[in-house]
Amino acid sequence: MIMIFCIETALKPELLDAEAKGLQKKALEYFNINIEDGRTVNLVIIDADFSKSDIEAIQNQILTNPVIQISASDSPLDINFDWCIWVGFRPGVRDNAASTAVEAIRDLLKKDFADKEGVYTSKRYCLTGKNLTYDDVEKIAGELLANPIIQQWKIFSKDEWDDKRASILTIPKVMLNHEPSFQILNIESDEALEQISNERNLALNPRDIPVIREYFLNKDVRKSRTKIDEISQTDSSVVKSNNSSVEPISLADGPTDVEIEYISQSRSDHCNHNTFRGVFRYYDPTDDETVVEDNLFKKYIQEPTLRLKDEKEWVVSVLWDNAGVGSFDDKNNYVITGETHNSPSNMEAYGGAITGIVGVYRDPMGTGLGSRLIMGSYGFCVGPIDYTGPLKATLHPRRLLDGVIEGVKDGGNKSGVPTTFGQTLFNEGYMGKSLVFVTALGIMPKEINGKPSHEKKTEPGDLIVMSGGRVGKDGIHGVTASSEVLSENTPAGHVQIGDPYTQKKMHDFLLIARDEGLFDFITDNGGGGLSSSVGESAQISNGCEVWLDKVPLKYEGLDMWEIWVSESQERMTIAVKPENIDRFMELSNEHEVESTVIGRYTDTGKLHIKYHDKTCAWVDMDLLEKGFPKWEFDATWIPPALRGLTEPVLKEPRDYSQLVCDMMARPNICSKEWITRQYDHEVQGGSVIKPLVGINRDIPSDASVIRPVLSSSKGLAFSQSLFPWYSKIDAYHMMACTIDEAVRRIIAVGGTLSHIGGVDNFCWPDIQYHPVKNPDGKFKAAQLVRACRALKESCLAYSIPLLSGKDSMYVDGYLHGKYGESIKVSALETVQFSVTGVVEDSTKCVTLDPKCSGDLVYVIGVTSNELGASEYYELLGKTGLNVPQVHFEQFKVIYRAVEMAVSSEIAASAHAVGRGGLAVHFALSAIASNMGIEIDLSKVPVEQNNEKYGQTEISYSNSNLGNINNSTLLFSESAGRFIVTVAPENRTLFEKIFRGMASGCVGKVNDDHSNLIIKGIDNKDDDNRNRENRDENPNNNLIANIPIDQLRQAWKSPMGGMI
Amino acid sequence: MKRQTANKMTNSNIKQTGYEANNRRVKVLVLTGFGLNCDIETAHAFETAGAQAHRIHINSLISGKVDLDDFHILAFGGGFSWGDDHGAGVIQALKLKNHIGEKILSFVNQGKLVIGICNGFQTLVNLGLLPGIDKDYQTRSVALTWNDCGNFRDQWVNLSINPDSPCVFTKGLISEKFIELPIRHAQGKFVAEKSVVERLIANNQVVLRYADENPNGSVYEIAGICDSSGHIFGLMPHPEAYNHYTNHPDWTRKAEQIKRNANKAGKEDKLSNIDVTQGMKIFINGVNYMASRI
Secondary structure (H helix, E strand, C coil), X not given: CCEEEEXXXXXXXXXXXXXXXXHHHHHHHHHCCCCCEEEEEEEEEEEECCCHHHHHHHHHHHHCCCCCEEEECCCCCCCCCCEEEEEXXXXXXXXXXXXXXXXXXXXXXXXXXXXXXXXXXXXXXXXXXXXXXXXXXXXXXXXXXXXXXXXXXXXXXXXXXXXXXXXXXXXXXXXXXXXXXXXECCCCCHHHHHHHHHHCCCCCCCCCHHHHHHHHHCHHHHHHHHHHHHHCCCCCCEEECCCCCCCCCCHHHCCEHHHHHHHHHHHCHHHHCCCCCCEEEEEECCCCEEEEEECHHHHHHHHHHHHHHHHCCCEEEXXXXXXXXXXXXXXXXXEEEEEECHHHHHHXXXXXXXXXXXXXXXXXXCCXXXXXXXXXXXXXXXXXXXXXXXXXXXXXXXXXXXXXXXXHHHHHHCCCCCEEEEEEEECHHHHCCCEEEEEEEEEEECEECCEECCCCCCCCCCEEEEEECCECCCCCCHXXXXXXXXXXXXXXXXXXXXXXXXXXXXXXXXXXXXXXXXXXXXXXXXXXXXXXXXHHHHHHHCCEEEEHHHCCECCCCCCHHHHHHCCCCCEEEEEECHHHHHHHHHHHHHCCCCEEEEEEECCCCEEEEEXXXXXXXXXXXXXXXXXXXXXXXXXXXXXXXXXXXXXXXXXXXXXXXXXXXXXXXXXXXXXXXXXXXXXXXXXXXXXEECCEECCCCCEECCCEEECCCCCCCCEEEEEEEECHHHHHCCHHHHHHHHHHHHHHHHHHHCCCCCCCEEEEEEECCCCCCECCCECCHHHHXXXXXXXXXXXXXXXXXXXXXXXXXXXXXXXXXXXXCCCCCEEEEECCCEEEEEEEEEECCHHHCCCCCCCCCCCEEEEECCECCCCCCCHHHHHCCCCCCCCCCCCHHHHHHHHHHHHHHHHCCCEEEEEECCCXXXXXXXXXXXHHHCCEEEEEHHHCCECCCCCCCCCCCHHHCCCCXXXXXXXXXXXXXXXXXXXXXXXXXXXXXXXXXXXXXXXXXXXXXXXXXXXXXXXXXCCCCCCCCCHHHHHHCCCCCEEEEEEHHHHHHHHHCCCCCCC | CHHHECCCCCCCCCCCCCCCHHHHHCEEEEEECCCECCHHHHHHHHHHCCCXXXXXXXXXXXXXXXXXXXXXXXXXXXXXXXXXXXXXCHHHHHHHHHHHHHHHHHHHXXXXXXXXXXXXXXXXXXXXXXXXXXXXXXXXXXXXXXXXXXXXXXXXXXXXXXXXCCCHHHHHHCCCCEEEEEEEECCCEEEECHHHHXXXXXXXXXXXXXXXXXXXCCHHHEEEEECCCCCEEEECCCHHHCCCHHHCCCHHHHHHHHHHHHHHCCCCCCHHHCCCCHHHHHHHHHHHHHHCCC
């Protein structure tokens, strides 16, 4: 008989309960709720036919550590509380701890679980506090502990506990009681198919609908479908479509739901990149001309990348596989890709983020014949964490950030992959949709068993194997959901929880199988599940037959289409030759990874899906190329000046010391060490340049460097950049500046222009114009065109092939406001640009911290009046007009010189100047070295005249370029600049390298004091500036003298206390 | 067995000293599988120390495909075995104990060496191989639990070494005042009954202590312990992550300063001339010890 057992464990009362402590801290800081004490109790509920002694063995041998824990199995632990909150998963949500418990129980008892038996974990929190009210506790439960999308909770007062506690012994078992079936759909009219699309949440593009109908109504197609129907007799598993007037019953009458789902996901913007492949009618009022831009992807990504691939020997494989491949050394290639996981993370931050990082890690595993993971990174763009305004996001930005940090932490750390780089950005625009970027790098031998590892193919006769996790209802329609603006109807069911443990086992197994030559093709199951992975891989062999009834399920009752498109995680699709299948399965068993043959590749030209021999899909492999119309967009550019943007009218500030400290405390500048330290950035033993550097190891590094091959000193440098603020003025310059900063960052640690691979991750608001729903769609579309133009120009100028990239459209959301109104909030047009490059000798890398007292401080590159959309203007509540511009040809010469200064070990430190300008970055250098730095702003190289770079942007001609004052010098975010420190004895050599270039020795490092001392320039335009300082130091013109401790404190105060 | 042998690692770029030709006869088994993850660098560190390191899946050891008796050092490495879901290292310890517990005890009783790093240390204490007071290798009397901060942390720490400890892995390090290694864990807080801690201190089984701040709330700032014979060593910090001087967080500053000081003295010197990192010394000690006994 099946019984329900509940084993409770908790830390011994005398031990500190860190989880409860963390909860106390958050309740107090976030909601001012005072929990006096808290204890966490872990529940493992076992629903199985076990004896009492079995349960005792589980309790004592697996679940209770006698040194630190107490436990109970026949009654709850007697722990005092005023309120008890129980939190458990909803049915069907991935419960990782339960599945490891199952593994342990099986191994211990040598017993298997029967079909309906299972293990479920949950927690209860015992809280005491004399002032705690039900509302407080409800808030703690709903806003700190649980998310109703994946979890359920119950609250008990002390008095209720005895009577009601049995209610927590519920079991979130999925019981579908559903006979699996497929439907034949009625597509007698466009409207009928549109209705199906709406009802099933397929997000079919209206313009695709006639094409789909034309195919299925085609005479020849119908004839061939009649034939296949006769072979596989229709029977009870086929359900007639309800909304049908003619009640079709044969495959010839219409598509099946499996087929329509397949088409829907393949045609989704997420998989097919319809936006980037669309037609843009781009109108620029400056020249009153409309240009038709047909296929941005082809023109601005593919063409330059292919051109660079021809020029660059190190580019191995681009544009077709799950990730791009570059050459690392004679024997190895590296693999890189980047993804976003925005929509799921906005609904369930932890689940979305862990699924994102674990998911992107499958891309390198599924590139070529598979690579070993060596590195990951993150980028979080969220609303202000202290937001107190009226708009209500699904999750408050603070909670969302907590969740995504934790998700990437568990996903990355438990994968055994170092997370060596990451950035976190705050902006109100991200309250509509937060962005979660995840990047993954792998390494693989150039050749495996004598064959190039980056090539792979499926051949007729190969078996289709699915390895890893099982399939459930989770993740269904994830792809189409991310292709839509979030609305109240978005199904939450696509939120999942990644399982890095299962994936790590699979990763280890697949690398051994690869080296034994056991398979010829591998790809991951991501968006679209089997539909994508099998659908796409069968294009190579030109056909497949899939047996859906063989696919291992988490629980019974899934319809065929659900099995086909489910995005259940941790799965790879692999092509194995019949002669290798036995060994493949043996190895899979040894590693305790589930692998199943689910079909075979053919060359029939058909995608043929069966369920117990009945055909539920039979379509041409080339169906998706059958004349689907391109998406079309109107793109209307309005130059910033025409939009009314102007430079603010400002006089120079008087209190620069306070201003610099306030800049350091800005959310987008301040220290986020608490995030970085939660990520293991040193696993695999190859860490050379860490994410945090400087004497106190707390300053974010320009880039990271790892040695992926431990016996070699060759390094792989990696960096990323995000400059979304500049999109407020012009997304063209946003893109160019983002790439430029990423390039400078990698050069600053020891990278080289000769080898930079790029990854572009676009996150764009909806660009399809609609007079009511998206009135500024044309402008956003023009911004996209401009960003793409800048992408191409930058990549060609800096010779960066785009090894990989993704676009995530629709970063908009509808938020409810104070009066119940709903407001559309769109994120800034954002691109995260990642760069990687091989460092020949990583022992020559440098960090940004000045090393020795007496060293000279140089500013390399020109500072111009480019404060538009700068951090300084944002501090003042202004946008401005003069956005920083990238002058590729001039910059390249400088970058080569910096490269030489670093590789010849003349530069003792190098740092790319970024957000916040020189003031912020001098301050970071000072904090990093803990030594005084003296700066004379009059030595900073500036533009000599307005004509220097030509009038590239006519619309900017009303700007006051050339008007340089102290605030411009300190806070302008001009691109192309570095701060470099040099030993005095190397001065001549250094200056020789930079002869004729914009380079100025602006000061020196001096440990006689520990202040950042800044001497300003004399500014005749401004009559009242710094009168006080000048009075004190009439000749000195000192404008700021700030103790480093004060800078550090300002920089660390906003988020320094977070853990 | 052959398939899982670690790639031969040549170290043309990395100088090494302190071991003899005999070291190559020392065979090290580094466990892999089930979410473990520091196996490659741990194997690399042992190879750099001159030994032969083999990365072996736990199931190969259990099935008997690989025989533990063929090895001299058993390394339990870092990682997240079984996701650490029910206490770090708990399920790994249980599985090994149930399947090859006797085999491991016999390995230990032959005077062979065991090292457990991070998740490996957590496993050793759950197996009872540590603290191994008076050669009792089956009693769980210490634990590694959640850091006081409640979170995973990656940071370098200063460690003081007990010069009177019998631990063979730290022998060559006594001359160093402190060693620096990275910790990377969420469950590294060392906890035990007062009496147990007192015995560990009295027996000099406390090998490493956090010297500056206590990063996780460990009792008596304990970062690593050994059994009473000194053959079994468990530590939370990761010596294998300091296998090369460029792993150290201050290396760029040190390199610059060494270069400058040498310049001033009219000489040439480089940080890379420091042959062996503090992390590597731990592996070299273990390998040298076994090399002298086989």
